[in-house]
Amino acid sequence: MKIETIRSEGLAHLSYLVSSEGESMVLDPRRDCDIYVEHARRESVNILQIFETHRNEDYVVGSLELQNRIPSARIGHSAATSFKYGDDKLEDEDTFKIGKMLVTCVHTPGHTNDSMCYVVSDASIGNDPLVVFTGDTLFVNEVGRTDLVDIKKHEEMSRKLFHSLQEKILPLGDGVIIHPGHGAGSVCGGAIGSRDFSTIGYECKNNIWLDQSEDDFVQAKLKQHLTLAPYFKRCEKLNTDGPPLLSDIDPLKVIDVSILEDLMQDEENIVVDTRLAGQFVDGHIPRSISLDFKHMGLFAGWVLFPSNSFILLLTSPTDIDEAAGMLYRVGLDTVIGHLNGGFESWKAAGKSIDSLPIFKLEDIKSQLSYGTLEVIDVRQPHEAENDYIENSIYSPLTTIGEDMTKFPPEKPLVAICPAGFRSTTGASIMKRGGLANAGVSDNGLMEWKKRGYPIKTGSNQ
């Protein structure tokens, strides 16, 4: 029995390939599924099952994609949702034999009604549970969100989650290893620990959610305000109906400067600049959106829409497949390709270059008091719950595209965030949206606070 964890950065999505004696299962595969196919080929392993832990919201699941490559693999997910694809509609206590593993399905409603955990026993030894794949039900140091199915059912779902955890998961026993659906950095939990594994025994001692009464648990859940990206609904629908196959989309093109200029004539085409935020600020192709490579996996779903098409600007051409994969994972299939030679070739061709003004924190502080400048606070909701710069306008990346119609176009608009990545993305969106005065701060909120600049307590929402 061997467990391979596949981590998709940005989304902090964890999928698993679990093998025993030449047979294997994949849990929650991602859409760019070559990694599982290559494994199956290389090891001559037969993938018998693809299990989904629930109808995911923050990424498009790759089950159909993987089945299209490995037709013997059956797709299983909970019978509680009417999925329009898949082979096995799973009920609580359904079991599967894969190599020397016995896999038992455990229905754990809460995060969704169709949440399913998969408990694995090592049948070569006995029946005791050894590992549980918990999806978005239980994370390291956190538990699943309960606000996504329907905000009106927030309490009901929280209560369900409490029961699922207490009655289905914890009783598996302290010695059971936990492999969750997300790691640190995911928006699917508030404070997921920076580890991709744990044990039930360890979580019982350390995860504060597991040591509360039902009512305390529910009350605490109701107070959690987490990022709600519009693309979640899109993913939910795709994941219920079955997403389109990537093999049906066009291959990635290598674009030269002249073709890029042609493409840029069409408003629907967007240049996505994946270089470091600082490089973008210094100089960029006009109207491009800044999404640095390291963070684009997370932010792409928040700020880009499938009605557009995308041309990528890369630091290294070998990043193309990973960069495109990050868009595919959130249902942005219309990736045209990348600019050959990157920003250097644009510059070498003598094309016009834009930049963003940089505002110093000290100037922001003074100008803000005169009202001659606006600060746009682009943090996530849970970051903006406790304190904020007075008079700053709250507009997270998930809504800035709509919000900005209300920003005063005549004033300097300075995006601000804790460290500087999201503010650059935010400023690039404002600029593309017609706000010529958009800019960034030379430093983030962490520095603002460190300097003792005025901060207001309370929520900025």
Added chain:
Amino acid sequence: MKIETIRSEGLAHLSYLVSSEGESMVLDPRRDCDIYVEHARRESVNILQIFETHRNEDYVVGSLELQNRIPSARIGHSAATSFKYGDDKLEDEDTFKIGKMLVTCVHTPGHTNDSMCYVVSDASIGNDPLVVFTGDTLFVNEVGRTDLVDIKKHEEMSRKLFHSLQEKILPLGDGVIIHPGHGAGSVCGGAIGSRDFSTIGYECKNNIWLDQSEDDFVQAKLKQHLTLAPYFKRCEKLNTDGPPLLSDIDPLKVIDVSILEDLMQDEENIVVDTRLAGQFVDGHIPRSISLDFKHMGLFAGWVLFPSNSFILLLTSPTDIDEAAGMLYRVGLDTVIGHLNGGFESWKAAGKSIDSLPIFKLEDIKSQLSYGTLEVIDVRQPHEAENDYIENSIYSPLTTIGEDMTKFPPEKPLVAICPAGFRSTTGASIMKRGGLANAGVSDNGLMEWKKRGYPIKTGSNQ
């Protein structure tokens, strides 16, 4: 100026990527065109032009495929044929500037009416021609075939070729380097030398075709009998109309034994066994066709048809892309995938295994004299022109599928070829076609002659 030669084994097809100062051209790209795209990405080179030397017959050209990946690349080919795709309809003496290279088109009818050679000068130095890409007009030690356009015009085309060579190519001067469209092993020439380059000076001294009078040249051409594969016509049509894009076909699947059994229920699906011929003889999946990896690039076009679909049996799973590529290159797009785990997994599953009987040369000799066995001579036409085993039935791989309806089904049918690769392919075709008595010899014709066994002089056709 840098010339990269891309050799597609089997077909011995040579394509070229020629660069100068960040710009480049590709000549006669193959269909599985990642190799050019990767190069352009890695080197940030701008592919400006794709040049075709003529409407090829023995493979499907990858021009549209490459343009689909690199949209700035223009496709150029002779105006003498009404291609249904492409951007530049070229005339004699048309010129192109690519980096510091000056490319001059030279119309050289003969092999086809649209044959075009491309002469390159190093413009950083001067105008003298330095390199000529000769396509199928001039090879190392050989010249192009003149029988393919229309066997009725064999003489006319031969005469054209003579003039093209003598008046267009040789006058370029001794010091010009030659890069042809095919190397040794191709069916596009009789005795192409085992080098991929030459010079005009060298060929003038050593290539016997260049030192003949027009009439001698034409007479010698008319006597050449080369392999005429039915798939040539298919490729010609695809290459005139523009072949379909590989990105539109299904991705390659990883098939397990049970799925393979399902697929084998359908007569249209064929297992192509790419292992060594000897391994196939010892044991193979029933009704599979033997095409060993090293030779399948050449023979696949001769014996497989696009009305079928193919499942590959590989020695190593990492060969899948190359193996599928070899089929795509000859227009066999319906490759389903490969059997995961190869022949070992079939055997391990306890499925039925077939083998081919092996006949010893000494037994063949004696039985042949009693008429109790038939020898099927599967050599290419030019190999079978001078001698053969008396009473052997001539049936090259290009026609054995049709011929075999006339073979006596009740007798042992022993395929024979010079070394043993084609005979195994031939026997596997006969067996699949219902001739249960098909088998192979333990040794080839080369050994037969070495032993002094009876050989009849003359053509076996």
Added chain:
Amino acid sequence: MKIETIRSEGLAHLSYLVSSEGESMVLDPRRDCDIYVEHARRESVNILQIFETHRNEDYVVGSLELQNRIPSARIGHSAATSFKYGDDKLEDEDTFKIGKMLVTCVHTPGHTNDSMCYVVSDASIGNDPLVVFTGDTLFVNEVGRTDLVDIKKHEEMSRKLFHSLQEKILPLGDGVIIHPGHGAGSVCGGAIGSRDFSTIGYECKNNIWLDQSEDDFVQAKLKQHLTLAPYFKRCEKLNTDGPPLLSDIDPLKVIDVSILEDLMQDEENIVVDTRLAGQFVDGHIPRSISLDFKHMGLFAGWVLFPSNSFILLLTSPTDIDEAAGMLYRVGLDTVIGHLNGGFESWKAAGKSIDSLPIFKLEDIKSQLSYGTLEVIDVRQPHEAENDYIENSIYSPLTTIGEDMTKFPPEKPLVAICPAGFRSTTGASIMKRGGLANAGVSDNGLMEWKKRGYPIKTGSNQ
């Protein structure tokens, strides 16, 4: 916190690279240590510590090797042994801070007196132990051997191990994950489970060694008879003194047939044939030793000696580094290189080829009863404890080189083992040792029993 398991096949040796926040530690590195160096480079991770779980016997540890590449890494091992190298002499309860991990040393004598386990807490969460690296103290489904330090102290060490397990490891709590020093297939335990991880909770329920009284535990240990390879002593000494650096040995050479023939003139040079056993039986270079690639990691230490030098015969030239690594890991540093072109080039050069006679089980059975043939039983001790072929000579691979001087040279000598790998190795050793009548059986002991051929109960030792 991220744990990467590096499995060295054959030896089933598990080493670990454990990282947190840009810092990391390596546990029991192997000698061919590029894999850790590459990781550190690629991830810009700072390897602070190399921890050894004990003075290993079955492989040469790579601590000095790794430190030579990464000079900032400190080597730590138990103060209980007078290691002649290393930086930290560890005592029970010593702690280290690596990234956000707290590592606590736990002294667990038993397998050796210097056995040390390393307990890791996630300091970003709290102090609870989460993972324990157990070396050869506790395996999945097994516990460490207690016979290696000194067979006279077998009982004493067993008793120590009992106390270490019960008082140091199990009290860590059910929810602690176990990462041991060896996996299934290692000779360091009798029946190690086919998993590389477990938890204390799981082992408490399922590992029979943990549920016994001290006396029962000790008695059971005393009855265990495991492979005792002479090379263990060599490794122990190297691992106490500090092994030589691989960077000081000659680079691997590419040998052609003529150079190989020269080398073969010297008795000290041995050709190691890593092809499949069946291929070796059919034909091999005279006097070569059969060690098929898949098993050589385990068997090389048993049958080869550092006083010899080795030329490898490979199926694929890309295996050279892995194959040489398998020899280096057991202290066989004198690897000259490999024969270019493999066995095919030897054959093509027309050199003499040897083969091994194959005896059918039915013939062995009858001839054995007439005394006209000898069966050499090459199984490991614990395999030969319960039954054997009557009149067979017991001689495991670890001693066959010495034993064979007593075999009757005039009779056919048929090596036998359960499946066929070791018997081929054994026969090749006998043949090289001058026993011209050495051969193999066509099938193993598993088949012998299945057929109901006569088996004698009891130990064959």
Added chain:
Amino acid sequence: MKIETIRSEGLAHLSYLVSSEGESMVLDPRRDCDIYVEHARRESVNILQIFETHRNEDYVVGSLELQNRIPSARIGHSAATSFKYGDDKLEDEDTFKIGKMLVTCVHTPGHTNDSMCYVVSDASIGNDPLVVFTGDTLFVNEVGRTDLVDIKKHEEMSRKLFHSLQEKILPLGDGVIIHPGHGAGSVCGGAIGSRDFSTIGYECKNNIWLDQSEDDFVQAKLKQHLTLAPYFKRCEKLNTDGPPLLSDIDPLKVIDVSILEDLMQDEENIVVDTRLAGQFVDGHIPRSISLDFKHMGLFAGWVLFPSNSFILLLTSPTDIDEAAGMLYRVGLDTVIGHLNGGFESWKAAGKSIDSLPIFKLEDIKSQLSYGTLEVIDVRQPHEAENDYIENSIYSPLTTIGEDMTKFPPEKPLVAICPAGFRSTTGASIMKRGGLANAGVSDNGLMEWKKRGYPIKTGSNQ
């Protein structure tokens, strides 16, 4: 017959691997010889011969290195020099048979007395010469230098070269392909063309050196002033005696910041910063030398010395082998390793950072006229022959280390070169040498001239 060109960037050194029918030869191998070994392994090709075209000056030849890996390969070089290693002392017209190639040695004194060209015929076709490997005798658009053996024999060697070219090379015939020992960018010729191949016919028409009378040729050669790097003498000696083996030197280490600080205590250890010149100017580790990755292959030999040891600062850790190789190629064997995490880790550790002042061209112009600033002209001799900035101090990189003791330490010292790479290297050398006022210009000489700033005609030497 297949020719593979291996280009070592920077030095623009061309080596060749030429194969036919499973046998091959290597011409002028480089020291980091894995590339040839891998080829031999992968293709199962037998390297029979290593040929040196002469005792090279600008790099250390890898013949012994390669022979150490492939012991069957014989080393051949001219009998005209008393090499202390090698197997074949070659004379004019010696021949070798390698596969189907006939190789004829042609003695062509001029660049050195032991210069040897190797003419190859395709023996499968006939005896006509087809390719000539010309070493440093004949380049594309250039001929070899004649000043290196002994500047006092400049005329004598020039005369020899004339005769070698006219009597030995050109008579081979127009249709012979030329593969020289260096490409564009090498200091072994003045204006080598940006191609790695040519033909005799083409060069006869276009290479001005081939169309002159003996006296004109000699006079023109005497006027050529090319870079004379002190390390040439070192390489000559190594290449005569046989250089040490790289396998005897320490493996490359991964250094962390604390170890680097320790190493920097020792004056002999130098940090070589391979980042872009602009990044170095902005911020660098104190006392480090700037040698950007793209140019270090060429400049390393000019400014570094084997009495020092080197720690590399890389942009990407995967560049380590190539970067170290570039030092090994010029006999700088004492490469310690690279700083893990690069400049970022130095910065993150809060260590002190140095930068270089940047002087604007307009300020340089005005200050120069007041004498308040010195311009250090670091161009190569042939670049500084025709014009220069008045009052600038000429000091090429090859001598700046010694010259700088004479520069006025109290004034700003602005290094200048055509584009900006060498000036940064020059300034870093001055700074390390104690000239605290060293800096760079914001633009190079090309821009200076474009702006019409004052330039003096004549030589700056």
